[in-house]
Amino acid sequence: MKAAWILAKSRWRERPGTLLLLSLAMAMSAAVPFGTDRAVRREVVQLRQQTQSIPLVAGSSDAGQTDLVLSALDYDPRNIPPTRWALVEAARQDAPEGVLPMHLGHRTSGLTLVGTESEVASTLGLTLTSGRWCVRPGEVVAGADTPTDAFSVGQVVDSEAPKKFALQAPPTQKLLVVGRCASTGSPADQVVWTNLTTAWVLDGLFHAHLNEDVKQSTEQRQVLSPNTPLARRLYEQDTSTLHAHTLESDLPIHLLRIVPKDQRSLTLVRSNLRHAHGATTAVPEFVADELAESFAARAKLIQLAVLIPGIGVSLLALLVIGLDWQRRRSEHAGLRRLGASQSMLVGSFALELLGTVLVGLMLLASMAFLLSLFAAQWVM
Amino acid sequence: MSSEPVILLQDVVVHRGTFCLKIPNLQINSGERVGIVAPSGQGKSTLLLLLAGLIAPSQGLVQVHGVSPSCQPAAWRARNIAWMGSDLELPTDLRVQEQVALAAYLMNQAAPSSDEVESTLQKLGIGGFAHRTMSSLSTGQQQRVALARMLLHPAPLRLADEPTASMDEGWASACTNLLLSRPEDLTVCFASHDPTLIDQADRVITPEGSVR
Numbered sequence: 001m002k003a004a005w006i007l008a009k010s011r012w013r014e015r016p017g018t019l020l021l022l023s024l025a026m027a028m029s030a031a032v033p034f035g036t037d038r039a040v041r042r043e044v045v046q047l048r049q050q051t052q053s054i055p056l057v058a059g060s061s062d063a064g065q066t067d068l069v070l071s072a073l074d075y076d077p078r079n080i081p082p083t084r085w086a087l088v089e090a091a092r093q094d095a096p097e098g099v100l101p102m103h104l105g106h107r108t109s110g111l112t113l114v115g116t117e118s119e120v121a122s123t124l125g126l127t128l129t130s131g132r133w134c135v136r137p138g139e140v141v142a143g144a145d146t147p148t149d150a151f152s153v154g155q156v157v158d159s160e161a162p163k164k165f166a167l168q169a170p171p172t173q174k175l176l177v178v179g180r181c182a183s184t185g186s187p188a189d190q191v192v193w194t195n196l197t198t199a200w201v202l203d204g205l206f207h208a209h210l211n212e213d214v215k216q217s218t219e220q221r222q223v224l225s226p227n228t229p230l231a232r233r234l235y236e237q238d239t240s241t242l243h244a245h246t247l248e249s250d251l252p253i254h255l256l257r258i259v260p261k262d263q264r265s266l267t268l269v270r271s272n273l274r275h276a277h278g279a280t281t282a283v284p285e286f287v288a289d290e291l292a293e294s295f296a297a298r299a300k301l302i303q304l305a306v307l308i309p310g311i312g313v314s315l316l317a318l319l320v321i322g323l324d325w326q327r328r329r330s331e332h333a334g335l336r337r338l339g340a341s342q343s344m345l346v347g348s349f350a351l352e353l354l355g356t357v358l359v360g361l362m363l364l365a366s367m368a369f370l371l372s373l374f375a376a377q378w379v380m
Numbered sequence: 381m382s383s384e385p386v387i388l389l390q391d392v393v394v395h396r397g398t399f400c401l402k403i404p405n406l407q408i409n410s411g412e413r414v415g416i417v418a419p420s421g422q423g424k425s426t427l428l429l430l431l432a433g434l435i436a437p438s439q440g441l442v443q444v445h446g447v448s449p450s451c452q453p454a455a456w457r458a459r460n461i462a463w464m465g466s467d468l469e470l471p472t473d474l475r476v477q478e479q480v481a482l483a484a485y486l487m488n489q490a491a492p493s494s495d496e497v498e499s500t501l502q503k504l505g506i507g508g509f510a511h512r513t514m515s516s517l518s519t520g521q522q523q524r525v526a527l528a529r530m531l532l533h534p535a536p537l538r539l540a541d542e543p544t545a546s547m548d549e550g551w552a553s554a555c556t557n558l559l560l561s562r563p564e565d566l567t568v569c570f571a572s573h574d575p576t577l578i579d580q581a582d583r584v585i586t587p588e589g590s591v592r
Contacts, residue, residue: 006481006485010471010475010478014513334465336434339455339483
């Protein structure tokens with residue numbers, strides 16, 4: 001046994017490359033399917049849980065159903081063109097329990113800034129741990145997972161325009177943190193909420209001028225009084241000319257999260273938005289099923305893409321072992337002449353393989369763990 | 381010397397391919413140092429393989445320590461015969477220390493101590509090489525490692541096939557002394573072309589067993 005052990009040990013010690021190559025091939029072949037399957041299962045479960053809280057979403061006629069649903073889930077606008085305020089009013093005509101407009105085009109300190117209304121609290125079940133909800137333009141409420149050093153109540157943060165360096169981009173705006181939310185365990189914890197009218201400001205439609213050339217309010221135009229404490233705080237240099245240039249109906253909205261009263265209400269709202277307003281609507285629960293299938297298909301592709309190199313590496317490792325076989329045979333013949341039994345030689349080979357399997361298992365465990373972390377990104 | 385011969389061969393015929401070796405009678409007693417001398421291809425290695433039980437005779441009687449060696453299990457060979465082949469055939473991944481202790485491991489005995497190993501290696505001019513792998517040594521050095529392994533093997537019969545073939549004259553002489561050194565009950569049988577080694581044998585025979 002001891003002879004078998006020192007022989008096996010000498011192989012691992014002197015030929016770690018072969019050992020590692022074999023182990024890696026083994027681990028890859030096993031860990032990738034395992035890791036991706038695990039990640040897909042986890043993502044699908046999470047997706048279904050999240051979609052249960054969103055009965056219906058609606059958006060521009062040019063938006064895809066999947067993009068609408070995923071944008072509603074993770075607050076990333078993806079490929080959905082903005083729609084108009086009229087769609088919100090149309091949805092509210094059928095009197096559902098809640099219609100939550102969302103503008104998703106801006107960021108602040110690297111976080112998504114979601115422009116919406118105070119109805120967000122009841123529709124998404126958000127509660128405050130400190131401060132209050134934003135009620136005026138320029139105010140924001142931070143999600144539970146946002147950094148407290150940058151988003152504590154009373155701090156002023158800068159908005160980041162979507163096209164920061166474009167010549168016609170709106171200027172950076174100051175935003176005042178007025179509250180922080182309690183944790184919900186959803187992506188809502190990682191965003192910053194603001195009053196929808198601020199999205200208007202951020203798009204440069206409602207902003208301050210540095211001169212006295214102030215236009216008056218008209219029926220189609222709102223003007224925010226420059227003498228409010230908020231305006232003075234945000235725009236210390238010149239607070240005299242804060243005014244609007246656009247209609248409320250032009251407020252940019254990316255999507256609507258709608259909570260109908262019942263199934264009949266859902267059908268009614270959906271039908272109205274689709275036929276009367278040409279909007280795209282989607283029931284996230286159904287889309288989640290389609291996405292689950294799509295994730296599984298992508299996972300299969302990834303598995304195939306990794307398995308082929310995995311098999312290649314395995315063949316390479318086998319070739320290395322095959323080329324080594326002649327030397328091994330000669331050594332075994334020498335050992336038999338010294339008195340080594342066949343069982344001892346088989347034992348040393350088995351121990352060598354056992355070591356490879358053990359290293360492979362360790363690699364497999366760590367790779368499966370890492371893959372389950374990253375595979376979700378690949379399959380989404 | 382004991383009266384019972386360590387090696388006894390009678391009317392032995394060995395076929396290896398087209399080669400045929402006939403040994404009418406050969407007897408080697410305990411404590412004898414016997415050299416086997418012949419031109420290449422005349423059966424020196426075949427005779428040693430036969431004595432080690434690594435090949436079986438086609439006919440005739442072969443006895444080593446009173447038994448037929450080719451019918452014995454590997455463990456018997458490990459206990460009774462210290463073998464050094466002409467092809468070293470050593471596992472190249474083993475370190476020198478592991479290599480010389482291998483025989484003890486195969487016999488399920490305690491390995492020689494580091495001091496014993498180092499002392500033997502010193503005598504063979506490879507002191508300080510204990511932790512080097514075989515593949516890092518020259519052929520001559522590898523042969524001395526194989527000799528060290530044989531010297532540390534406590535078996536009562538040493539069989540060596542051209543043990544000094546790759547050594548220079550100085551080391552061949554030193555290794556000869558170590559290989560043939562007493563204790564009295566140790567029997568050594570070697571095949572060689574090296575006159576230094578052959579000169580120190582008690583008896584020199586041909587592969588057929590006749591005295592030269």
